[in-house]
Amino acid sequence: MNLSFLGISKYVPSDVIAAWIFTLIAGLLILIYIIKKRKLPVIWDYLTTTNHRKVGLMYILFGFIFFARAGIDALLIRSQLAVPNNDFWVMQYEKYNEVFTTHGTIMIFFAAMPMLLGLMNVAVPLQIGARDLAYPFLNALGFWMFFSGAVFFNIAFFLDSAPAVGWTGYAPYSTSEFTPGPATDYYVFGVQISGIGTVMTALNLIVTIIRHRAPGMKLTRMPLFSWAALITSTLILVAFTVLGVALYLLMFDRQYGTAFFSGDQGDPVLWQHLFWIFGHPEVYILALPAFGIFSDIITTFSEKRIFGYPAMVVSLALIGFLGYMVWAHHMFTVGLGPIANTFFAVTTMAIAIPTGIKIFNWLFTMRGGRLSFTTPMLFALGFIPSFVMGGVTGVMLSVSAANFQFHDTHFVVAHFHYVIISSTILGIFAGIYYWYPKITGYMLNEKLGKLHFWLFLIGFHMTFLPMHITGMQGMPRRIFTFRIEDGVNATNMISTIGAFLMGIAIMVFLWNLVKTHTTGHKVNADPWNGRTLEWTVASPSPEETFNPMPVITESDAFWYAKKSGKPLKTTNELIASPIAKPSILPALMAFSLFIVATGITYTWNWLAIGGGVMFFTIIIIRTFVDERAEVYGKGENDE
Amino acid sequence: MITKKRLLVLMKRLWALPTILLLSGCNITILNPKSTTGEEQAFLIRLSLMIMSVVIVTVFILLIRFVYKYRKSNLSEGYVPKDVLGNKKLETTWTLIPVMLLAVLAVPTIAITYYQSPVSDSAAKKEGVHVEVVGEQFQWTFIHENEKEEKDELVIPEGEPIIFHLYSKDVIHSFWIPELSGKVDVMPHEELIYEVEDPEIGSYDGKCAEYCGIQHANMRFDVEVVSKEDYKKYLDE
Numbered sequence: 042m043n044l045s046f047l048g049i050s051k052y053v054p055s056d057v058i059a060a061w062i063f064t065l066i067a068g069l070l071i072l073i074y075i076i077k078k079r080k081l082p083v084i085w086d087y088l089t090t091t092n093h094r095k096v097g098l099m100y101i102l103f104g105f106i107f108f109a110r111a112g113i114d115a116l117l118i119r120s121q122l123a124v125p126n127n128d129f130w131v132m133q134y135e136k137y138n139e140v141f142t143t144h145g146t147i148m149i150f151f152a153a154m155p156m157l158l159g160l161m162n163v164a165v166p167l168q169i170g171a172r173d174l175a176y177p178f179l180n181a182l183g184f185w186m187f188f189s190g191a192v193f194f195n196i197a198f199f200l201d202s203a204p205a206v207g208w209t210g211y212a213p214y215s216t217s218e219f220t221p222g223p224a225t226d227y228y229v230f231g232v233q234i235s236g237i238g239t240v241m242t243a244l245n246l247i248v249t250i251i252r253h254r255a256p257g258m259k260l261t262r263m264p265l266f267s268w269a270a271l272i273t274s275t276l277i278l279v280a281f282t283v284l285g286v287a288l289y290l291l292m293f294d295r296q297y298g299t300a301f302f303s304g305d306q307g308d309p310v311l312w313q314h315l316f317w318i319f320g321h322p323e324v325y326i327l328a329l330p331a332f333g334i335f336s337d338i339i340t341t342f343s344e345k346r347i348f349g350y351p352a353m354v355v356s357l358a359l360i361g362f363l364g365y366m367v368w369a370h371h372m373f374t375v376g377l378g379p380i381a382n383t384f385f386a387v388t389t390m391a392i393a394i395p396t397g398i399k400i401f402n403w404l405f406t407m408r409g410g411r412l413s414f415t416t417p418m419l420f421a422l423g424f425i426p427s428f429v430m431g432g433v434t435g436v437m438l439s440v441s442a443a444n445f446q447f448h449d450t451h452f453v454v455a456h457f458h459y460v461i462i463s464s465t466i467l468g469i470f471a472g473i474y475y476w477y478p479k480i481t482g483y484m485l486n487e488k489l490g491k492l493h494f495w496l497f498l499i500g501f502h503m504t505f506l507p508m509h510i511t512g513m514q515g516m517p518r519r520i521f522t523f524r525i526e527d528g529v530n531a532t533n534m535i536s537t538i539g540a541f542l543m544g545i546a547i548m549v550f551l552w553n554l555v556k557t558h559t560t561g562h563k564v565n566a567d568p569w570n571g572r573t574l575e576w577t578v579a580s581p582s583p584e585e586t587f588n589p590m591p592v593i594t595e596s597d598a599f600w601y602a603k604k605s606g607k608p609l610k611t612t613n614e615l616i617a618s619p620i621a622k623p624s625i626l627p628a629l630m631a632f633s634l635f636i637v638a639t640g641i642t643y644t645w646n647w648l649a650i651g652g653g654v655m656f657f658t659i660i661i662i663r664t665f666v667d668e669r670a671e672v673y674g675k676g677e678n679d680e
Numbered sequence: 681m682i683t684k685k686r687l688l689v690l691m692k693r694l695w696a697l698p699t700i701l702l703l704s705g706c707n708i709t710i711l712n713p714k715s716t717t718g719e720e721q722a723f724l725i726r727l728s729l730m731i732m733s734v735v736i737v738t739v740f741i742l743l744i745r746f747v748y749k750y751r752k753s754n755l756s757e758g759y760v761p762k763d764v765l766g767n768k769k770l771e772t773t774w775t776l777i778p779v780m781l782l783a784v785l786a787v788p789t790i791a792i793t794y795y796q797s798p799v800s801d802s803a804a805k806k807e808g809v810h811v812e813v814v815g816e817q818f819q820w821t822f823i824h825e826n827e828k829e830e831k832d833e834l835v836i837p838e839g840e841p842i843i844f845h846l847y848s849k850d851v852i853h854s855f856w857i858p859e860l861s862g863k864v865d866v867m868p869h870e871e872l873i874y875e876v877e878d879p880e881i882g883s884y885d886g887k888c889a890e891y892c893g894i895q896h897a898n899m900r901f902d903v904e905v906v907s908k909e910d911y912k913k914y915l916d917e
Binding site for chain 2: 134135138207211213214219303307308309310343344345346348349350351352373374375376377378379382383386387390391393394397398400401402404405407408409410411412413414422425426429430433434436437439440441442443444445446447448449450510513514515517518519520521522523527528
């Protein structure tokens, strides 16, 4: 559609116009609601908060909004691929390339990661008896960095310059020679800014878990979700640093004419190495927290402690460790040679062993238990077989010579959706249903929850099971069209129907949220008959927790205290605990980086410099102004 | 070291088992390839699928059994689950059995991968028909040994090792003929060498498998595998 404004006529694709209209109307409605209900103070409260539950809630909320956007991308992809030689809306050529790029990038960086970090933010301090994360200010900063990066990335589409280099951004296609213009810069800076935020949150979680456990909460007594958070955070620390370096080099290649990844001195394979040294551990960064969530949920609803706790912890660590030794299995076809191809095949197979240990330990946790099929438990039960199916195709892909056939086909697409959806997405939903009382004080509707689960699970398998065959029939990924004689018509059609079924499942979930908050009841501190410390504090968790501080004598201490009828022992001896006081600085700091990114993307150097000045000014202000100064030396409740 | 002939015999013997599998009943492209290289890859796919089916079936059986047996409504009112810390013997079992299963898979994987992997060493001169493959946005150029050039149509003889020399003029592409064998990336900074052994006569579809830009989906080419005489005629045309 051609739009003209102030005498300038510009072609604007209809999907961009539709998105503008939708966003403006939705934004206006939300604004009216906020003003009518006098919610502006609430907005300000969340804008300045450094409390772990509120930051966690924002992580989950915005993660979910981006999840919805990337989900719509997925439905657009599936609509275009529904039938051969299709011409759905504008989803061909560059539009299709943009939509699979934004789908992948948003799902990984701006949906799955923040929702997991949100759940960790909410649950980890409560599970280990910490009053907040170790550095509340840094926590808010980490969140706002993610928010800035994500918004920056998403804005690209509204300006009709969405990146189209794939979420992997392979060089040399992603260098300015082949993708000039701002589009790819949106990818580089969006992921970079939110990545730095993620590193901050990971650091924060590590320090919190090492330093702020309740008395007696030894590492060997810690709930498995907290263990998963600890190991995940160490993975993030290394992986996202490597990604940061890679994006930094790519930024130099694009902006300042260096040639790390192209030309005579550069090497496009270097980008792939760096990207996958980040990218493979990233898979475990997404999966391990989900493993932790499922471990806690399965024990709670089997009324039985985890089978083989030491093995569960060791296998988490082993998966994390081996996760760094397999990255080249994404690169079997780039000519690394026979030695590398066989070495990385074997290390990849080895990862199946600790993963298998976990699967069987979960199964044997249920054996002899008393299983109640609540919504979180259903998600956990759906996870086990689905994840095993994704795991075995992972082993099949590790067979390098077979990988020459599988690589870059829909078989790979099916594989990684199987592992990521079954672990991360089912895990996030399980975690949201499980901890919803702790976050909001309400319990989500169980009937709708179960409907959500079944629709989603069926839709998920319907989409991705046939996709294995699509790939084995010879359909490469990232193509927007196929021919009738390619023999992939039926499987593609089934995949499309399944995808829309998942979409309906998400609508059911939204309906559940609305229904819960309009007709739901508040619940008590321990609605699930839980085992771990988070169920000892009120629902929703107050800003002031663990006063007096419980003393832990065994793992699942709360459960055994309930069983023996005696309350948990407590102590009034205060340990130094983090103080969370509101501050607007984190949001401003992240916003200043947003300005820098905009400046560099459009080579408006004055803007970039302005943003940089703002950033360092805030750092200086923060150096001299401490929002917590007034409460130093006294307990928060002595104020 | 397993020789290739022996490996092929081994493969044919093992053929019977995995063919029972549901999947191989259908006419799936990469499971019914038309070259020796592709057959070896298909063998690995079938073997891995067979081994992995054991894992899937085990997990499904245990899951269904435990869920059925220990569901709340199936247990008596006063049933209290016993706390079990773990079981060394069981845990060792499900550590060692996967190790053995994977070892069974790893040996042929290493053997076949070792000589199938694309290499960048152009010094390794091999006997066979050499074809230069040049990828660029968005077309393929095939240059035969007598300098004969053709775009988007590849003609090769049957029954001989075909040695492809691949490089790209711009971004990374990937050269793939699913019906013949696996793919190999076409890199801008170095030439890769990939061998496809003994293709059978027929016409096949070739595709670009590495995302390379706006026309990636249409960067396809036709492959004709012809008899040796016809190939000679084709070269002289």
